[in-house]
Amino acid sequence: MTAPGALPGQVTGPAPTEKAVVGRSTQVLAHVGLILFSLLATLPTLLIIMNSFKDRLSIFSHPFAFPTPSTFTLDGYHTVATSANFALFFLNSLVVTVGSLFLIVLTSSMAAFALSEYRFRLNTLTGLYLSIGIMVPIRLGTVGILNLMVGLHLVNTLWALILVYTAQGIPLAVFVLTSFMRGVPRDLKEAARIDGAGEYRIYGLILPLIRPALGAVTAISMIPIWNDLWFPLILAPGEKTKTIVLGASAFLGQFVNDYNAVLAALTLAIVPVVILYVLFSRQLVSGITGGALK
Amino acid sequence: MTYPARRVRRPFPWHVVVFLAPAVLIYTVVMIYPILSSLWLSLRNHVADGPEHFVGLANYQRLLGTELYAQPLWNAIRNNLVFFVIHMLAQNPVGLLLAVLLSFRLRGSAVYRTLLFTPTVLSVVIIGFAWKLILNPAWGVQRSLLEPLHLQALDQPWLGLPGTALTTLGLISVWQNIGIPMLLFLAALVRIPDELYEAARLDGAGGWTIFRRIQLPLILPTVGIVSVLTFVGNFNAFDLIYSVQGALAGPNFASDILGTLFYRTFFGYQLQAGDQYMGAAVAGVMLLIILTGLLLYLVTVQRRLTEVEL
Numbered sequence: 001m002t003a004p005g006a007l008p009g010q011v012t013g014p015a016p017t018e019k020a021v022v023g024r025s026t027q028v029l030a031h032v033g034l035i036l037f038s039l040l041a042t043l044p045t046l047l048i049i050m051n052s053f054k055d056r057l058s059i060f061s062h063p064f065a066f067p068t069p070s071t072f073t074l075d076g077y078h079t080v081a082t083s084a085n086f087a088l089f090f091l092n093s094l095v096v097t098v099g100s101l102f103l104i105v106l107t108s109s110m111a112a113f114a115l116s117e118y119r120f121r122l123n124t125l126t127g128l129y130l131s132i133g134i135m136v137p138i139r140l141g142t143v144g145i146l147n148l149m150v151g152l153h154l155v156n157t158l159w160a161l162i163l164v165y166t167a168q169g170i171p172l173a174v175f176v177l178t179s180f181m182r183g184v185p186r187d188l189k190e191a192a193r194i195d196g197a198g199e200y201r202i203y204g205l206i207l208p209l210i211r212p213a214l215g216a217v218t219a220i221s222m223i224p225i226w227n228d229l230w231f232p233l234i235l236a237p238g239e240k241t242k243t244i245v246l247g248a249s250a251f252l253g254q255f256v257n258d259y260n261a262v263l264a265a266l267t268l269a270i271v272p273v274v275i276l277y278v279l280f281s282r283q284l285v286s287g288i289t290g291g292a293l294k
Numbered sequence: 295m296t297y298p299a300r301r302v303r304r305p306f307p308w309h310v311v312v313f314l315a316p317a318v319l320i321y322t323v324v325m326i327y328p329i330l331s332s333l334w335l336s337l338r339n340h341v342a343d344g345p346e347h348f349v350g351l352a353n354y355q356r357l358l359g360t361e362l363y364a365q366p367l368w369n370a371i372r373n374n375l376v377f378f379v380i381h382m383l384a385q386n387p388v389g390l391l392l393a394v395l396l397s398f399r400l401r402g403s404a405v406y407r408t409l410l411f412t413p414t415v416l417s418v419v420i421i422g423f424a425w426k427l428i429l430n431p432a433w434g435v436q437r438s439l440l441e442p443l444h445l446q447a448l449d450q451p452w453l454g455l456p457g458t459a460l461t462t463l464g465l466i467s468v469w470q471n472i473g474i475p476m477l478l479f480l481a482a483l484v485r486i487p488d489e490l491y492e493a494a495r496l497d498g499a500g501g502w503t504i505f506r507r508i509q510l511p512l513i514l515p516t517v518g519i520v521s522v523l524t525f526v527g528n529f530n531a532f533d534l535i536y537s538v539q540g541a542l543a544g545p546n547f548a549s550d551i552l553g554t555l556f557y558r559t560f561f562g563y564q565l566q567a568g569d570q571y572m573g574a575a576v577a578g579v580m581l582l583i584i585l586t587g588l589l590l591y592l593v594t595v596q597r598r599l600t601e602v603e604l
Contacts, residue, residue, distance in 0.1 A: 020399045021491040026501035030395040037392060038409040040469070045412065047435065048424050063435045107317040114313035126314060133325055135522075135588055137530040139553075140581045143335055143560060143574045144328025167324035170317050199309040227417035229533040234561075249419045249537055262427065269420045277415040281408055284415075288474065289481030 045270060052076055052263035059259050076264030079255070085239070086268060089247035096158050096243060097225050100165035104173050104221050105214055107166070112177035113203045117189070127178065133171030138164065139230060149235055156238040164231050169221040176220075176287070180213035181206065212286070219280040220287030226273065244269060333581070336574035353575040363559075363572065367579070369547055370555040373460055377551055378528040380464030381471075386520055388468075389475030394505055396476070397483035407480070411473035418470065422537035425466045429453050453538060456548035463549050467534050471527075475520045482513040518595045525587045529580060532557065552580050 020027055050066060051059045058071040065071075080086060115127050138145075145164060146155070154160040184206055192202050207214070232246040242250070248269045255261040277284065336353055340346045357363045392410060396403050413421065428435050429452050437449050452462040486508065494504050532553030535543050541563050543550035558566070560573025 021495070022398045022501045022504065027398065027400055030398050030400055030501070034392070034395050034400070034406045034410075037388075038406055041410050041413055041472075044424055044428055044469075045416070047428065060434060063433060063438060103320070107320060110313045111317035114310050118307065118310050120307065120310055126318065130317070130321060133321060135526060136329070136581070136584065137526065138325050138329075139530055139532070140577045140584075141325060141328030141330075141332050142556075143570050143577060144331035145324065147331065147335075147570075148324070148328055163320065163324050167321050170321045174317060200312075203313070223415050227415075227419075227533075229417070229419050229537065245417045245419050248417075252419075252423045252537075259427070259433070262423065266420055266424055270416055273415055273417070274412065277412065278408070281411070285407070285411075285477060288477050 045274075048263055049267045049270065052260070052267040056260055059263070073260070074264075076258075076260030076262070077268075079258060079261035080251070080264045080268060083255075083261075084247060084251045084265070085242070086244070086247060086251075086265075088240070089242050089244040090272075092158060092241060093226060093244040096161045096165065097222060099158070099162040100169060100225050101218050101221060103162065103166040104169035105218060108170050108173035108217065109177055109207060109210075109214065110203065111170075111174050112181050113206060115174070115178045116181035117202075127174075130171050130174050133168070134175060138168045142230075142234060145231075146234060154235075156236050156241050158236065158241055160235040161231055161241075161243070164235065165221075165225045165228070169225070173217045173221060176217055177210065177213055180210045184209055212283070215280075215283040216287030218287075219283035222276070222280070223273075223284075329581070332574045332577050335571060336578040339571045353571055354578070357572065357575050357579065362566075366547065366550065366555055367576070370550045370552045371583075373549065374529055374531075374551040376460055377464050377467070377531065378525060380461060381468055381524050381528055382521065384465065385468040385472050386475050386517075386524060389472050389520070390479050390517075392472070392476045393479035393483055394501075394509060396480050397486075397509070398501065407477075410476060413470045414473035416470070418533035419537040421466065421470050422534050425469075426453060426538050429462070454545055456545045459539065459545055459549045463535060463538060466538075467531070470534075474523070478516055478520055478523075479513060482516040483509055486512055518591065521595075522588065522591050525591075526584055529584055529587070552576070552583075556580065 022030070047063065051063060053067040053073065054065075054071045055073045055075070058065065058067075062071075111126075111130070115123060149155045149160045154163070188209075189202050189206070192205055197205070227245060228243075229245050229249060232241075232243045233249075236242070237246065248265055251265050252262055255265070337348060337350060338346050339349045339353060357367055396407055400406075427433055431437070431449070431451050437446075440446060440449050450458070452458045490508050491504065494508060499507070529552060531551060535549050535551060535554050536557065539545075539549050539554075541554060541558055541561075543554040556573060556576045559576045560568055560570060562568030
């Protein structure tokens with residue numbers, strides 16, 4: 001499906017400087033369509049953020065107006081700050097996401113190195129075994145996972161989530177990284193071997209070379225982990241281990257009629273992810289397009 | 295150039311084991327083993343606090359044969375199919391359209407792409423509540439949008455009516471996830487060699503002809519992959535329905551899909567106690583549906599596509 005030799009991560013969409021492939025009138029139509037859909041995609045979110053800074057009266061009477069000095073208020077944020085442990089939830093999400101990403105990248109890059117570098121009897125079989133997880137959702141093992149975590153005394157700890165997300169992330173990460181590692185010139189590794197480098201040292205030398213791929217894997221694994229509701233709800237619903245998504249979900253249910261508070265909580269949950277997304281969007285795009293299409 | 299594995303009489307390659315062990319171990323213990331143990335559990339049960347024992351397919355018979363379980367199960371399967379069809383009819387064609395528009399290499403394509411993908415990175419919980427607010431007649435956003443267009447008749451509590459709740463949730467999910475098919479289609483489109491576009495331009499082909507004659511035939515394999523991803527994602531969905539309609543997937547189970555049914559069966563709700571054996575059986579049914587879908591894709595679509603490519 002991919003052109004031979006093309007690294008998956010190199011697909012990052014058309015460069016803006018290239019010449020358009022269609023005529024003038026089609027271009028205008030295309031712009032109109034894209035602008036309409038972009039508005040549809042962003043307006044609901046902007047509406048939420050904008051209204052979170054307004055007093056209750058103007059939230060209801062003028063939902064589409066920008067906050068003005070006379071309607072501006074931080075009441076909602078005040079309610080959120082005083083009635084929910086959002087700082088703790090945020091920290092939990094951060095620990096879980098960073099911990100899982102670290103384990104995914106470390107274990108998957110090691111496995112991918114072995115699969116791309118060595119020929120051994122079970123090579124193809126191991127690759128196939130690991131790729132079952134790309135298509136079969138880990139959620140179907142929830143009953144077993146809960147029993148396992150109860151047995152290991154890991155329920156209501158962040159470790160339960162970190163382990164589950166690591167297991168969930170490994171299949172796709174191994175898949176993407178293996179194809180990248182195959183692209184690293186063999187001569188390089190042979191030269192290192194002749195210089196007396198051991199296999200572990202060679203793995204260490206390869207890692208910096210596939211940095212774009214590692215970035216892509218990180219970006220693509222990050223979003224489902226940060227946004228998950230199912231496993232926090234089941235494995236770590238305790239007040240001390242709630243993630244931001246679960247915390248926000250509980251808060252929103254409780255404050256459903258306090259529009260100021262709900263809008264503020266939504267905004268707090270939206271803004272960090274959007275900032276992360278803008279920072280990592282290149283890696284994300286290459287991760288999705290490269291990973292799924294190979 | 296020699297491959298290390300080809301050398302004769304070498305010591306056992308411990309380093310290969312060390313490299314593979316962490317990933318294979320975590321994956322096996324936390325993913326494969328729990329799925330298998332769930333399936334095993336779905337074949338077991340116990341009598342009133344008695345010891346657990348093997349019951350064969352009895353749990354599945356109960357799931358399909360008793361009114362308490364069968365009615366919600368079929369309802370969830372039917373709703374899940376509707377949910378999937380909405381995605382196939384709305385998300386994937388519109389995603390394809392957007393990808394094609396982006397592939398025209400207009401000025402500002404990267405900006406459009408970033409904006410269009412933004413909803414996808416947001417948490418489903420957040421999206422669910424945001425739309426719940428927007429569609430809530432109490433806020434009046436919907437009304438102030440529809441009144442100037444003289445469409446007051448459309449100002450309905452879409453999420454609260456049994457007839458429209460599922461479709462509305464499906465469309466919210468489409469709104470959020472449209473970025474994924476868009477990017478996958480775009481990735482396939484940018485691989486089309488420039489010469490093909492050049493030739494089309496020389497022949498005076500317009501946007502539609504370029505799409506019909508060049509782009510669509512070349513990205514057919516991606517259409518297949520996107521359909522499979524949609525299928526697996528939809529039959530495993532939970533978060534959106536749970537955060538908008540709660541565990542009971544209201545109104546009156548009109549938006550109940552397999553994910554919410556699984557959650558309720560496993561953990562219980564209101565009058566019904568949670569049952570891990572029946573929960574495991576629901577997961578077994580979900581696994582069966584997903585595997586059947588994957589298999590159908592592999593033996594029909596995938597094979598035909600490979601033949602076309604050759």
